[in-house]
Amino acid sequence: xxxxxxxxxGIGPEIVAEAVNVLNALGExxxxxxxxxxxxxxxxxxxxLPDSTLxxxxxxxxxxxxxxxxxxxxxxxxxxxxxxxxxxxxKHLQLFANFRPAILYKELAGxxxxxxxxxxxxxxxxxxxxxxxxYFGQPRGVxxxxxxxxxxxxxxFDTMRYSVPEVQRIAHVxxxxxxxxxxxxxxxxxxxxxxxxxxxxxxxxxxSKQYPDVELSHMYVDNAAMQLVKAPKSFDVVVTGNMFGDxxxxxxxxxxxxxxxxxxxxxxxxxxxxxxxxxxxxPDIAGKGIANPLATILSAAMMLRYSLGKTEQADxxxxxxxxxxxxxxxxxxxxEAGTQKVGTREMGAAVVxxx
Amino acid sequence: xxxxxxxxxGIGPEIVAEAVNVLNALGExxxxxxxxxxxxxxxxxxxxLPDSTLxxxxxxxxxxxxxxxxxxxxxxxxxxxxxxxxxxxxKHLQLFANFRPAILYKELAGxxxxxxxxxxxxxxxxxxxxxxxxYFGQPRGVxxxxxxxxxxxxxxFDTMRYSVPEVQRIAHVxxxxxxxxxxxxxxxxxxxxxxxxxxxxxxxxxxSKQYPDVELSHMYVDNAAMQLVKAPKSFDVVVTGNMFGDxxxxxxxxxxxxxxxxxxxxxxxxxxxxxxxxxxxxPDIAGKGIANPLATILSAAMMLRYSLGKTEQADxxxxxxxxxxxxxxxxxxxxEAGTQKVGTREMGAAVVxxx
Ligand SMILES: CC(C)[C@H](C(=O)O)[C@@H](O)C(=O)O
Ligand SMILES: CC(C)[C@H](C(=O)O)[C@@H](O)C(=O)O
Numbered sequence: 001x002x003x004x005x006x007x008x009x010g011i012g013p014e015i016v017a018e019a020v021n022v023l024n025a026l027g028e029x030x031x032x033x034x035x036x037x038x039x040x041x042x043x044x045x046x047x048x049l050p051d052s053t054l055x056x057x058x059x060x061x062x063x064x065x066x067x068x069x070x071x072x073x074x075x076x077x078x079x080x081x082x083x084x085x086x087x088x089x090x091k092h093l094q095l096f097a098n099f100r101p102a103i104l105y106k107e108l109a110g111x112x113x114x115x116x117x118x119x120x121x122x123x124x125x126x127x128x129x130x131x132x133x134x135y136f137g138q139p140r141g142v143x144x145x146x147x148x149x150x151x152x153x154x155x156x157f158d159t160m161r162y163s164v165p166e167v168q169r170i171a172h173v174x175x176x177x178x179x180x181x182x183x184x185x186x187x188x189x190x191x192x193x194x195x196x197x198x199x200x201x202x203x204x205x206x207x208s209k210q211y212p213d214v215e216l217s218h219m220y221v222d223n224a225a226m227q228l229v230k231a232p233k234s235f236d237v238v239v240t241g242n243m244f245g246d247x248x249x250x251x252x253x254x255x256x257x258x259x260x261x262x263x264x265x266x267x268x269x270x271x272x273x274x275x276x277x278x279x280x281x282x283p284d285i286a287g288k289g290i291a292n293p294l295a296t297i298l299s300a301a302m303m304l305r306y307s308l309g310k311t312e313q314a315d316x317x318x319x320x321x322x323x324x325x326x327x328x329x330x331x332x333x334x335x336e337a338g339t340q341k342v343g344t345r346e347m348g349a350a351v352v353x354x355x
Numbered sequence: 356x357x358x359x360x361x362x363x364x365g366i367g368p369e370i371v372a373e374a375v376n377v378l379n380a381l382g383e384x385x386x387x388x389x390x391x392x393x394x395x396x397x398x399x400x401x402x403x404l405p406d407s408t409l410x411x412x413x414x415x416x417x418x419x420x421x422x423x424x425x426x427x428x429x430x431x432x433x434x435x436x437x438x439x440x441x442x443x444x445x446k447h448l449q450l451f452a453n454f455r456p457a458i459l460y461k462e463l464a465g466x467x468x469x470x471x472x473x474x475x476x477x478x479x480x481x482x483x484x485x486x487x488x489x490y491f492g493q494p495r496g497v498x499x500x501x502x503x504x505x506x507x508x509x510x511x512f513d514t515m516r517y518s519v520p521e522v523q524r525i526a527h528v529x530x531x532x533x534x535x536x537x538x539x540x541x542x543x544x545x546x547x548x549x550x551x552x553x554x555x556x557x558x559x560x561x562x563s564k565q566y567p568d569v570e571l572s573h574m575y576v577d578n579a580a581m582q583l584v585k586a587p588k589s590f591d592v593v594v595t596g597n598m599f600g601d602x603x604x605x606x607x608x609x610x611x612x613x614x615x616x617x618x619x620x621x622x623x624x625x626x627x628x629x630x631x632x633x634x635x636x637x638p639d640i641a642g643k644g645i646a647n648p649l650a651t652i653l654s655a656a657m658m659l660r661y662s663l664g665k666t667e668q669a670d671x672x673x674x675x676x677x678x679x680x681x682x683x684x685x686x687x688x689x690x691e692a693g694t695q696k697v698g699t700r701e702m703g704a705a706v707v708x709x710x
Contacts, residue, residue, distance in 0.1 A: 078547070078553070081547065083547050087548070113469050113470055113473045113584055113585055113586075114468050114469050114470065114584075115468055115469065115470055118468045131504075134489075134515060134548075134549065135548055137503075137512070138502065138503065140549075140550045141550055142550055142553075142554060145516070145518050147493065148492075148493065148516070148518075149486075150518035150520055150521050153518040153519055153520050153521075154518060154519045154554070155516055155517060155518035155519070155521075155551075155554065156516070156517055156549070156550040156551040156552070156553060156554030156555065157492070157514060157515060157516040157550060157551060158514070158515040158549045158550050158551050159512060159513070159514055159515070160489060160512060160513040160514070160515065161500070161503070161510055161511070161512040162510060162511055163500050163503075163505035163508040163509060163510035164508055164509045164510070165505055165508050166505050166508075166510075190598075190601075192433070192436065192438050193442070193489075193490055194489065194495075194511070194513045195495045195496050195497055195511040195512060195513050196510075196511035196512055196513050197511070198433070198497075198511060199497060199509070199510065199511030200511065221601070221602055222601045222602050222604075222605040223605070225580070225602045225603070225605050225606040225609075226605045226606060226608070226609040226614075227609075228606075229468055229469075229584070229606060229609040229610055230468055230609050230612070231468075243545075244602075246545075246576070246577045247576055247577050247580045247599075247602060248580070249577075250577040250578070250580050250581045251580040251581060251583075251584060251606065253581070254580075254581040254582075254584040254585050255584055257585070259581075
């Protein structure tokens with residue numbers, strides 16, 4: 001089995017190195033092949049997603065991704081900026097199903113900005129559609145406004161679009177995820193305003209008939225943002241579009257206060273996937289050896305589970321991570337009084353030892 | 356001075372009645388004229404925004420609005436549903452500047468789901484553009500997908516659009532609001548993905564040159580949703596588009612845990628405005644006399660300040676509201692042990708008495 005390893009920028013290389021150590025410690029025979037992406041891709045080959053990197057990602061069975069982005073690329077034109085790599089991989093590999101768990105480990109309850117009784121035991125799964133919506137919808141651009149109250153003025157425009165089969169596809173993924181959990185699914189849209197959302201909602205209702213054991217409910221995105229603050233534990237599985245999912249999954253992740261712990265998976269229809277931490281490249285702490293590698297290590301576990309069919313090995317990693325937390329080891333982002341502060345490499349080594 | 360009073364549905368009539376009592380107690384000679392809107396408009400004249408209601412709103416100097424919506428209208432076609440009234444008023448009256456304060460009164464700090472040290476003293480002003488964006492952008496609808504990977508399938512689509520003068524207009528409002536506060540303005544967009552957002556950001560930067568005393572910063576919407584959870588007090592004035600503003604203003608409001616306290620204003624270029632509580636019509640508690648009228652009463656205060664030029668009377672109302680809170684009076688939504696539970700009418704009467 002071949003894994004494409006794309007460390008990227010900022011803390012990416014450091015945290016991916018630890019996840020690779022953990023994978024190597026499992027005693028399986030993976031082929032790991034590394035390639036530059038994001039700012040590193042731009043430096044190496046003038047593009048955030050070099051052709052050779054894309055080819056490797058296509059050829060691999062799964063992709064382990066670090067993080068991309070650095071302020072030093074802010075002045076590049078958009079098409080060359082690091083985050084285009086991630087958009088390009090999602091699009092070219094048709095990674096349409098994004099799984100973003102927001103889990104609060106009991107040892108880390110204090111890290112949240114919310115009151116413990118509101119968040120302790122939080123365990124939400126956000127299923128975000130990742131190939132459609134206003135992220136990729138054509139037409140888009142800058143033009144002279146063709147009509148409306150500002151006709152003739154320069155305007156920017158983008159198109160939100162979702163087709164029935166596109167919504168069906170993510171609906172099935174979400175309903176099946178809900179079947180494996182509490183059988184409750186909340187679909188988030190803005191159907192009181194948007195045509196796209198109305199079609200989204202109608203399609204969700206339609207697909208729900210194939211899953212009579214799952215209870216489907218609907219919520220407007222503004223209300224979802226409120227309920228995530230007020231009563232986050234009232235959610236279990238949430239399914240939503242690319243744009244709303246971007247916002248809500250980050251909000252949900254931050255409810256835990258320990259975003260350094262949260263993995264994510266982006267899958268295609270054959271369960272081939274890209275795995276990355278939910279956090280970013282944190283260029284401010286890059287190279288200092290203090291980044292938390294656990295989200296990336298847990299992303300590797302998700303990879304074993306979803307794309308490589310190695311459930312047992314995934315379990316082993318997840319158990320090892322819980323063990324190091326129970327041992328009191330903490331990188332600075334999750335450290336609190338009474339626990340032991342460790343660096344990126346020590347944390348990775350502790351997980352390997354705990355395996 | 357003529358005020359259009361549009362109570363609407365659910366708890367709307369009850370809370371607006373108290374705000375009207377407060378206005379009448381000021382000893383000013385306002386003409387208050389009432390008209391049905393939302394579900395009430397549909398019942399009375401077959402449309403959520405009857406022509407006569409729109410005409411009254413146009414003729415008035417300001418509009419005091421309750422809330423609209425009830426589950427019983429859920430099965431109506433979208434154009435007839437209650438919330439179309441609010442969209443129609445915003446559009447026809449060109450109410451493009453929405454002010455949504457998120458303020459946590461010190462007496463109510465316990466009501467928040469966030470830790471006291473994270474939210475106590477919270478005082479954010481969200482300035483949301485209200486006439487453009489994907490809310491009103493044409494074209495929109497349902498069609499056969501003309502292109503893309505799902506060409507030929509049925510799809511919903513909407514258009515996000517912002518023109519330079521449209522962004523300039525809200526930028527000036529936001530910079531001027533920031534000048535009256537801490538001179539810090541955060542513009543929220545998704546310019547790493549959207550063309551509309553890139554034009555938004557470029558225009559904000561352009562307008563900022565006219566306000567050298569205000570410090571402008573930019574934040575992606577997903578990061579803003581995170582920072583609102585993590586460190587809400589790091590924000591002062593936030594300016595954003597219609598769609599992102601819908602989500603973030605509700606999220607920010609809920610951080611306080613006391614959304615029953617939060618007023619809002621929607622202004623046109625001449626400062627004529629519509630004033631309404633940030634919360635909804637709460638049909639589940641309608642008619643029970645337990646709704647919190649303070650958000651509506653504070654909306655009346657905003658009306659006096661922004662549209663009617665009666666700053667002193669606005670101050671009087673706001674002081675009276677603080678007084679009743681200090682007296683320990685609480686409607687059920689903000690009640691906690693050690694305070695006195697009161698109903699809608701008692702709360703309104705207490706504010707009148709405190710004036
Ligand atoms: C980097 C950016 C384009 C991306 C997105 O908006 O999807 C990121 O925020 C994410 O959520 O993975
Ligand atoms: C009722 C709805 C159309 C409206 C909006 O989305 O703007 C509401 O959520 C608001 O924020 O005032």
